[in-house]
Amino acid sequence: MKTIRSLALLALAAASLAAGGARAAYPDRPITMIVPFAAGGPTDVVARIVGEHMSRTLGQQIVVENVAGAGGTTGITRASQAAPDGYTIMMGHMGTHGAAPAVYANLKYDPTKDFAPIGLAAGTPIVIVARKDFPAKDLKEFMAYVKANSTKLNEAHAGVGSVSFTTCTLLNDLLGAKPQRVVYRGTGPALNDLVGGQVDYMCDQIVNLVPQIEAGTIKAYAVALPERSPALPNVPTTKEGGLPEFQVSAWNAIFAPKGTKPDVVKRLNEALQKALADEGTRKRLLELGADLTNTAATTPEGLAKFVQQEVTRWRGVLTKAGVKAQEAK
Amino acid sequence: MGDLFSNLALGFSVAFSVENVFFAFVGCFVGTLVGVLPGVGPIATITMLLPVTFGLDPVGAIIMLAGIYYGAQYGGSTTAILVNIPGEVTAVVTTLDGHQMAKQGRAGVALGIAALGSFFAGCVATLVVAALGTPLTRVALLFGPAEYFSLMVAGLAFAVVLARGSVLKAIAMILAGVLLSTVGTDLETGEERMTFGWLPIADGLDFAVLAMGLFGFAEVLRNLEVTEHRDVVRAPIGRIYPTLADLRASIAPVLRGSVLGSALGILPGNGAVLGPFASYTVEKKLAKDPRRFGRGAIEGVAGPEAANNAGAQTSFIPLLTLGIPPNAVMALMVGAMTIHGIVPGPLVMTRNASLFWGLVASMWIGNLMLLVINLPLIGIWVRLVKVPYRLMYPAILVFSCIGLYSVNNQPSDVLLAAGFALAGYLLLKLDFEIAPLLLGFVLGRLMEENLRRALAIARGDPAVFVQRPVSAVLLAVAALVLVVAVLPAMRRRRDEVFAG
Numbered sequence: 001m002k003t004i005r006s007l008a009l010l011a012l013a014a015a016s017l018a019a020g021g022a023r024a025a026y027p028d029r030p031i032t033m034i035v036p037f038a039a040g041g042p043t044d045v046v047a048r049i050v051g052e053h054m055s056r057t058l059g060q061q062i063v064v065e066n067v068a069g070a071g072g073t074t075g076i077t078r079a080s081q082a083a084p085d086g087y088t089i090m091m092g093h094m095g096t097h098g099a100a101p102a103v104y105a106n107l108k109y110d111p112t113k114d115f116a117p118i119g120l121a122a123g124t125p126i127v128i129v130a131r132k133d134f135p136a137k138d139l140k141e142f143m144a145y146v147k148a149n150s151t152k153l154n155e156a157h158a159g160v161g162s163v164s165f166t167t168c169t170l171l172n173d174l175l176g177a178k179p180q181r182v183v184y185r186g187t188g189p190a191l192n193d194l195v196g197g198q199v200d201y202m203c204d205q206i207v208n209l210v211p212q213i214e215a216g217t218i219k220a221y222a223v224a225l226p227e228r229s230p231a232l233p234n235v236p237t238t239k240e241g242g243l244p245e246f247q248v249s250a251w252n253a254i255f256a257p258k259g260t261k262p263d264v265v266k267r268l269n270e271a272l273q274k275a276l277a278d279e280g281t282r283k284r285l286l287e288l289g290a291d292l293t294n295t296a297a298t299t300p301e302g303l304a305k306f307v308q309q310e311v312t313r314w315r316g317v318l319t320k321a322g323v324k325a326q327e328a329k
Numbered sequence: 330m331g332d333l334f335s336n337l338a339l340g341f342s343v344a345f346s347v348e349n350v351f352f353a354f355v356g357c358f359v360g361t362l363v364g365v366l367p368g369v370g371p372i373a374t375i376t377m378l379l380p381v382t383f384g385l386d387p388v389g390a391i392i393m394l395a396g397i398y399y400g401a402q403y404g405g406s407t408t409a410i411l412v413n414i415p416g417e418v419t420a421v422v423t424t425l426d427g428h429q430m431a432k433q434g435r436a437g438v439a440l441g442i443a444a445l446g447s448f449f450a451g452c453v454a455t456l457v458v459a460a461l462g463t464p465l466t467r468v469a470l471l472f473g474p475a476e477y478f479s480l481m482v483a484g485l486a487f488a489v490v491l492a493r494g495s496v497l498k499a500i501a502m503i504l505a506g507v508l509l510s511t512v513g514t515d516l517e518t519g520e521e522r523m524t525f526g527w528l529p530i531a532d533g534l535d536f537a538v539l540a541m542g543l544f545g546f547a548e549v550l551r552n553l554e555v556t557e558h559r560d561v562v563r564a565p566i567g568r569i570y571p572t573l574a575d576l577r578a579s580i581a582p583v584l585r586g587s588v589l590g591s592a593l594g595i596l597p598g599n600g601a602v603l604g605p606f607a608s609y610t611v612e613k614k615l616a617k618d619p620r621r622f623g624r625g626a627i628e629g630v631a632g633p634e635a636a637n638n639a640g641a642q643t644s645f646i647p648l649l650t651l652g653i654p655p656n657a658v659m660a661l662m663v664g665a666m667t668i669h670g671i672v673p674g675p676l677v678m679t680r681n682a683s684l685f686w687g688l689v690a691s692m693w694i695g696n697l698m699l700l701v702i703n704l705p706l707i708g709i710w711v712r713l714v715k716v717p718y719r720l721m722y723p724a725i726l727v728f729s730c731i732g733l734y735s736v737n738n739q740p741s742d743v744l745l746a747a748g749f750a751l752a753g754y755l756l757l758k759l760d761f762e763i764a765p766l767l768l769g770f771v772l773g774r775l776m777e778e779n780l781r782r783a784l785a786i787a788r789g790d791p792a793v794f795v796q797r798p799v800s801a802v803l804l805a806v807a808a809l810v811l812v813v814a815v816l817p818a819m820r821r822r823r824d825e826v827f828a829g
Contacts, residue, residue: 038657038660038661039375039376039379039661039664040660040661040662040663040664040665040667041660041664044664045664045667045668048379048380048668049668064380065738066376066738067737067738067739068532068737069531069532069737070514070528070531070532074528074531074532077528103519154785154786159516159519160516160517160518160519161519180785180786180788181785182474182782182785182786183516183517183778183781183782183785184516184778184782185516185778186660188653188654188660189653191653192470192647192651192653193473193474195470195651195653196470196471196472196473197470198473198474198786199786207667210674211652211673211674211675211676211677212652212674212675214674214676215674215675215676217651217675284670287670288667
């Protein structure tokens with residue numbers, strides 16, 4: 001069965017190559033995908049799982065290169081300056097292509113102008129979690145408690161510009177809460193202190209949280225998605241819980257540098273679509289709790305529109321919360 | 330107890346399958362080889378080899394990656410001893426006496442003791458992980474920001490004891506290290522500090538860059554100027570393997586090192602880095618003649634190496650029992666497990682029992698492998714030191730640059746290391762020691778972050794550090810260590826003054 005499918009894929013690939021005519025077939029050498037975060041993080045895992053399937057379709061290896069730093073903007077800056085030949089692409093992210101313009105004043109790229117969007121790969125939904133003895137049994141009580149006691153509470157996040165920071169900024173804004181925001185270097189240490197009861201609550205990507213929630217070391221109040229996540233079927237959505245405005249997914253999307261030829265973009269998008277349609281790849285992503293519901297943004301045009309929306313949205317949220325764009329000079 | 334044995338039996342039945350033993354061997358072997366390349370640490374190695382493991386079954390893949398981790402850790406000590414370049418933070422201490430031993434023609438003995446000490450510590454740590462993993466996790470969770478801050482203060486107090494010469498200079502170097510650690514984006518405000526607007530250091534300086542520049546490159550520069558006495562090359566190789574007397578001198582330090590390393594490794598806040606430093610401090614304080622330290626004392630290699638390896642293993646405890654990675658290498662292991670469909674967490678032990686216990690058992694097997702691989706290699710490494718400088722130094726420089734580049738894929742890192750090499754050379758000439766600076770650098774960032782966190786949670790009340798019992802005890806230890814370290818130095822100073 002598998003061989004038949006891969007044969008069929010091969011035939012398809014050959015056909016599409018033939019359709020390309022006399023031009024040198026793209027790709028004829030390995031493609032570098034810059035992941036602007038450390039290996040092993042949620043974005044890296046999505047990039048590797050999707051990239052592996054895309055490699056099979058494209059007939060060339062997609063090599064992941066991790067260039068971490070400055071909330072992912074270091075890697076994206078470098079990738080945006082690469083030759084637009086389709087051999088350097090990147091896994092952009094809610095932070096690098098959504099929140100970054102509102103956080104970094106000296107950002108060397110414009111998420112809406114300097115890229116050729118390929119398509120959205122997968123998002124990882126945000127979950128609201130609290131220490132296991134937090135005095136609230138559901139989202140309603142949580143909201144009430146946070147509203148009433150917010151200045152006494154400690155909220156953990158992974159640094160200005162990080163997903164946990166931006167999303168909890170939105171949450172605090174919606175609740176009108178002003179907790180003490182305690183900063184950690186990464187969500188791992190923050191989660192550690194949440195498990196240890198040193199801090200009260202945080203917002204984080206589902207991938208990091210599922211094992212803790214299942215083991216009962218922390219409490220989950222809601223998943224910020226329109227529908228329940230298969231990875232946490234017992235945790236209600238924010239819509240069910242009474243906070244429908246809090247809908248956030250830390251999305252990951254593939255971009256190429258501006259000026260990449262439309263046929264290359266098309267070829268990459270086809271490979272991405274095929275990866276996202278593949279049973280095995282889907283299963284692996286869903287097991288991690290990934291969100292594959294935003295299908296509209298899986299096309300280049302859809303992604304372009306989505307990025308525009310996200311930049312506007314986060315600029316609004318972060319400016320209102322008093323996060324000033326930082327000038328490095 | 331019965332549980333422990335049946336669990337270990339399960340573990341060994343998994344880990345002793347032919348392919349898993351093979352993976353453990355490959356991991357340790359590759360790890361050792363790559364670890365010996367200066368600058369290429371476990372992180373770079375695991376990142377590079379991650380894609381290779383995609384096709385393997387999860388248990389085998391994790392066992393191999395863990396093997397790479399131990400191997401690279403061990404390989405880092407090899408370069409520390411042979412060429413005075415610590416591959417990892419934890420190998421910094423090994424340079425102090427290990428490289429001195431190499432200069433005296435006792436490189437083989439130093440490497441042998443490091444291997445044997447590590448193996449013994451590894452056995453102890455494996456048992457600790459197997460028997461006490463879960464209860465110890467609860468203890469580790471008692472450590473909040475205030476406790477970590479006090480632990481780091483105690484760590485810096487240890488650093489004063491590391492010093493061979495002037496205490497004043499050592500303190501100056503520690504403070505310089507702390508200062509360097511503050512370079513980069515402020516975590517809380519996102520403001521850049523002391524970066525002069527230069528993007529490559531916006532995230533702070535990298536340990537590998539600093540260590541390679543200040544230690545490795547500076548050492549090369551210093552050796553270039555003393556062409557006449559090429560101490561390393563001239564000295565006879567001497568015995569390759571440790572004598573009975575060496576072993577006897579090392580037993581107690583190895584035991585103490587294993588205990589210290591195991592205990593500190595459990596702390597999720599990267600306590601493992603403190604292990605070797607603490608062990609060195611203890612050995613120096615217990616020694617009849619502390620002046621031998623820094624001049625090739627075998628205890629100064631045996632204890633810290635044992636602590637290093639024990640910590641490397643017990644640092645798996647927070648990962649395996651909590652699912653929270655305590656440091657960058659462990660974060661990478663989480664990624665590797667996730668890609669293989671295993672999300673580490675509190676339930677891994679029951680849900681993936683064969684993986685959990687297989688990994689625990691493979692730790693022991695990995696340690697055995699390291700011994701098997703490294704004891705015969707010692708002869709080769711020692712001969713490597715005899716390679717003429719004109720061949721060896723360019724090779725070290727080239728490999729170091731490759732290693733540095735591979736850490737972050739940033740060319741500017743290599744340039745920075747060159748700058749630090751000049752600084753390191755100057756410091757060497759002025760008789761300042763580098764090790765305390767590196768410890769200050771590593772602990773400085775943790776110390777600052779935890780200080781601010783603790784104060785934020787306490788709403789700015791500094792009393793929190795003495796009100797929390799664990800924190801208060803740690804601060805008391807720090808004060809004690811400082812007094813013990815500084816007093817004799819002051820007395821000596823006075824004696825010198827009076828004698829002069």
